[in-house]
Amino acid sequence: MNGGNAALLSLVNIYKHFPVRQSFFSREMLKVHAIDGVSIDVPYGKTVGLVGESGCGKTTLGRVALRLIAPDGGRIRFEGTDITRLSGEELRRTRRSMQIIFQDPYSSLNPRMRVRDIVGEGWRVHGMGGREEIREKAARLLARVGLSPDAADKYPHEFSGGQRQRIGIARAIALSPGLVVADEPVSALDVSVQAQILNLLKDIQEEYGMAYLFISHDLRVIRHMSDIVAVMYLGKLMEVSPAEDLFRGPLHPYTRSLLSAVPMLGGTPRENIVLRGEIPSPVAPPPGCRFHTRCFLAQKVCEEVCPLLRESAPGRLTACHFV
Amino acid sequence: MDPSQRSMGVDFLKRLMRNRLAVAGGAAVLFFFIVSAFPRAFSSHDPNRIDVLKVLQPPSAEHPLGTDELGRDVLARMVYGARISLKVGFVAVGIATAIGLMVGLFAGFYGGLGDAVLMRFVDIMLCFPTFFLILSVIAFLEPSIYNIMGVIGLTGWMGVARLVRAETLSIRERDFVAAARAQGAGDLRIIVRHILPNTLAPVLVAATLGVAGAILTESALSFLGIGVQPPTPSWGNILTAGKDNIEFAWWLSVYPGLAILFTVLGYNLLGEGIRDAADPRLRGR
Numbered sequence: 001m002n003g004g005n006a007a008l009l010s011l012v013n014i015y016k017h018f019p020v021r022q023s024f025f026s027r028e029m030l031k032v033h034a035i036d037g038v039s040i041d042v043p044y045g046k047t048v049g050l051v052g053e054s055g056c057g058k059t060t061l062g063r064v065a066l067r068l069i070a071p072d073g074g075r076i077r078f079e080g081t082d083i084t085r086l087s088g089e090e091l092r093r094t095r096r097s098m099q100i101i102f103q104d105p106y107s108s109l110n111p112r113m114r115v116r117d118i119v120g121e122g123w124r125v126h127g128m129g130g131r132e133e134i135r136e137k138a139a140r141l142l143a144r145v146g147l148s149p150d151a152a153d154k155y156p157h158e159f160s161g162g163q164r165q166r167i168g169i170a171r172a173i174a175l176s177p178g179l180v181v182a183d184e185p186v187s188a189l190d191v192s193v194q195a196q197i198l199n200l201l202k203d204i205q206e207e208y209g210m211a212y213l214f215i216s217h218d219l220r221v222i223r224h225m226s227d228i229v230a231v232m233y234l235g236k237l238m239e240v241s242p243a244e245d246l247f248r249g250p251l252h253p254y255t256r257s258l259l260s261a262v263p264m265l266g267g268t269p270r271e272n273i274v275l276r277g278e279i280p281s282p283v284a285p286p287p288g289c290r291f292h293t294r295c296f297l298a299q300k301v302c303e304e305v306c307p308l309l310r311e312s313a314p315g316r317l318t319a320c321h322f323v
Numbered sequence: 324m325d326p327s328q329r330s331m332g333v334d335f336l337k338r339l340m341r342n343r344l345a346v347a348g349g350a351a352v353l354f355f356f357i358v359s360a361f362p363r364a365f366s367s368h369d370p371n372r373i374d375v376l377k378v379l380q381p382p383s384a385e386h387p388l389g390t391d392e393l394g395r396d397v398l399a400r401m402v403y404g405a406r407i408s409l410k411v412g413f414v415a416v417g418i419a420t421a422i423g424l425m426v427g428l429f430a431g432f433y434g435g436l437g438d439a440v441l442m443r444f445v446d447i448m449l450c451f452p453t454f455f456l457i458l459s460v461i462a463f464l465e466p467s468i469y470n471i472m473g474v475i476g477l478t479g480w481m482g483v484a485r486l487v488r489a490e491t492l493s494i495r496e497r498d499f500v501a502a503a504r505a506q507g508a509g510d511l512r513i514i515v516r517h518i519l520p521n522t523l524a525p526v527l528v529a530a531t532l533g534v535a536g537a538i539l540t541e542s543a544l545s546f547l548g549i550g551v552q553p554p555t556p557s558w559g560n561i562l563t564a565g566k567d568n569i570e571f572a573w574w575l576s577v578y579p580g581l582a583i584l585f586t587v588l589g590y591n592l593l594g595e596g597i598r599d600a601a602d603p604r605l606r607g608r
Contacts, residue, residue: 068501092507100505108498112520122506
């Protein structure tokens, strides 16, 4: 996907391992394989949904994309430039066009700052407007995300979870970024509030035209939001497909088992796949295909050879020997 | 942060006011503040006026707390001594807190080699018996009130540094710090605007308790004759005079002793009260 590519963000063969020390006296360093050779593109203005179980590395991937975590290997291209090694002023300038929305609306807002200062921090950092101008822009922005005008003078603890998430969204869109990484933005919220926040995110995308890297473990949320869906398991991508195709006919056995686990209200019953066992530890991921320990299609070859992500149907990528 | 926290300041004050010991401590602290702010209201005598005809007089209407071996009014000397003690306490703790904050923020935020070196230095500093360190330093310097403030401050920052480092380690992992970074904020801005304000609650407790310790140290140094120098009055050097005359002038020892006791107790109770009131686990009690 290099050369003349039209993607806003390209992650190419990203690796990230976190060292963990077994015990104080042990010299041997174990590594959590958070991301193991992941490549994915986020096109301009589209939403790429990243789905997977807890601990599969999707949050890490989101943070690597924004250079909040440095990758151990691979390249990050954003708007056509390689930002893998950027630092200092250049990195700060690039960051104006990439933002993040967090899962936890409580730890994502500084409890000692007023909402106005939280939302306006980016403008201040980049010297965009004086005090009065920032005050006005903040008021407009807060109104846009559905908060009352007096919110600007309050502190975060005076708001509910959903309102705090709106503040987080306002902060993320303040600089009109081209890319927003939404890291499980609704999983800490009540279902009724979830829908409001998701719709707000969609409306804002239409208005501002930004792309989302939308991370979630909830397939229904992913389906509602995404144009393209990437399925991640133990630090590797299993399947990347247009959302419609994926939900109509999942190809990879892992995707199939995930979809069969989503409860359907009044829908036609689908295949029912129950996975055996637990997700293996990312400290010692299984050799060969990461999924072979739980896969219903697994053969001898799966234990030895790691399948590559390849186009198995038009526009659809899967990493499986038998699909 | 705790989802159920409402307006933090009001809650905090409510909990503090319900703690009777803390309120008593606060009252003692406030009382000595008022005394040192308006000394004239508490004694009309000149603290340095010598009257050889009225040496070592017991408490009377004229001299409510008696006179000392040079005929000076003890109440007046104590009232002005309160000012010295508080000044030493606050400036020394101010120095200690400033150093502790800088060391703790730097070590906690950047980690790595700098952190290791600074924290080992803290360990080394904590190995010294502080009081004897102060004694030997003061022996080389002129025993002035400013040297005392400086020395107490320079030997008292380690606790704050450890506290702030620990807080910084946990706060720097919070999402709002990542958000600030994503907004393009630099290290300095993140430290000053995002981390520092969130470490201040435990630092306030440490500082309050530190004032008590500093006042006690100053009194001890002055008592030993290497602190505040006569004729400048301080509770410690009034006690020195009291020691020489303890058989026939009890008031010279008892009143400054009580003043030190109540001040130190007051700061300790208030500090513990603030700590308990700020503890989120005790919320709603």
